[in-house]
Amino acid sequence: MLLNLIKDKYKTISIVGMSKNSGKTVALNHLINEAEKSKIPIGITSIGRDGEFKDIITELEKPRIYVDKGTIIASTEELLKLGSAEIEILRTTDFRTPLGNIIIGKVKSNGNIEIGGPQTLAEMKEIIDIMHCLGAEIVIMDGALDRRSSAAPTISEATILSTGAVLSRDMNKVVEQTLHAVKLFNLPAIEDKRVRDIMSNSMNENKIELIDKNLNVNTLSLPTAIGGGKNIGGRIKDDSKYLVIPGSLVKDTIEDIIYTTKRFKYIDIVVNDGTKIFIDYRDFIRFQRLGVKIKVLHPIDLIGITVNPYSPTGYSFDPIEFLEKMQAKIKDIPIVDCESELCIVHCAL
Structure with a gap:
């Protein structure tokens, strides 16, 4: 579902979560799986850290990032040691992070990874260019609300926004907050x-x-x-x-x-x-x-929204009702529940 929004249209996209546990990693894994089935080589990186077993702040369990053989990843020296996937090092960069320099590698055997990318947008742009040169047809950047710079149009051609029940126990409030984010992404641009x-x-x-x-x-x-x-x-x-x-x-x-x-x-x-x-x-x-x-100065091309009706703190929304309420407020943007594989759109996927 998500891959249809991207392939043959964009070379670089970002997946941005409105908060922790909003379903961003589920969306990322869904996209990775679709790319594997379609035999499309992809690259993955992040501004910040993602893919860890537990959130380092909330200590809640998180879905792991699972990658297939041939995937190109950019992560740090320390984080590469923590995953189960076997990685062939292709390039070592001078971009420093608290977890070591950024290294670009290719997955040699399927498994989980943790990713942590560069600290600045300029470094991210260079990393993306390298990943494309190494064979990635599409590069996916992982982001979050507190590091939404990953959606900056200077480096990302298009963005997928992940939202979910974790934002509030009140479904209507989640819809309102998501609609607000959509409006911010689509503010009018200076044209002169x-x-x-x-x-x-x-x-x-x-x-x-x-x-x-x-x-x-x-x-x-x-x-x-x-x-x-x-x-x-x-x-x-x-x-x-x-x-x-x-x-x-x-x-x-x-x-x-x-x-x-x-x-x-x-x-x-x-x-x-x-x-x-x-x-x-x-x-x-x-x-x-x-x-x-x-x-x-730069509008953001928001091409899709993923919704997660489940909160890790123990409550959930009815998936169909949540999807329908979201689409009633947000028109003309495909909305997908990757976990339940539900989709409501006003434009063809």
Whole structure:
């Protein structure tokens, strides 16, 4: 099911979980299994760590990542020792992590693996390029809510979002939170090429900047927007048109801007992509009603959603009801329950 969303369309995708135990590893294993049956060579890596037997924080058991012979993986020296799959080392890199350098290898015999990838997006992009050169037709990046940078469109062509009962005992709240994530991933993009070029430079240089109607740029001397909302608000002028924030956008920053100036209604706040926004759905709706406008430099191509109706803490949802409620709110995106192999879509898989 999931492979049909990807093959012949994308070379690099990310699977991003809304939280721990949201079913992301189940989705990853489902995709690995489909690729094996279709004889499509794949590569697997992660921003962060995944595939361990127990979550190192919650100590809850987790599904293992099971890979087949021929799969190319990028992981660390220490984590490669913990899996049961036999790995042939193809390339050793200089990319350091707390668990050793990143190593790229090929699976020689089927088994479980633990993966931990590079620490930066630039390193991840290079790792992906190497994996493609070594024969991976599709590279899959594993991610999570607290490391959603794996969905950044600068390195991932498309994204699959995993959500599940673990978010809340209230099914409606899970649906609301998932719908909010979908909306963030699909925020409107800046289209004017001249403006995009200016903003790309701001993002690359990690500069918070105000751009006026004549495309003049005013750089703010702030290392981050977090805690700087009042300073930013005080710098917004009548002719300001865009506020460029290269890092994270959080609730307090927007609230301080609103408190400081009424001019916020006449500007677009621009972030790199929807993974940079850390505002819950109720506050986001409230800000929109007040006139806050948020756009992105890079929209994210969300091609599918997987749902997990089971929580590791002991409760669950009815799988069909959960799937139907999710699809009632989220249109035109295929939604799949990999565990039950259920699927509801408004577009062909």
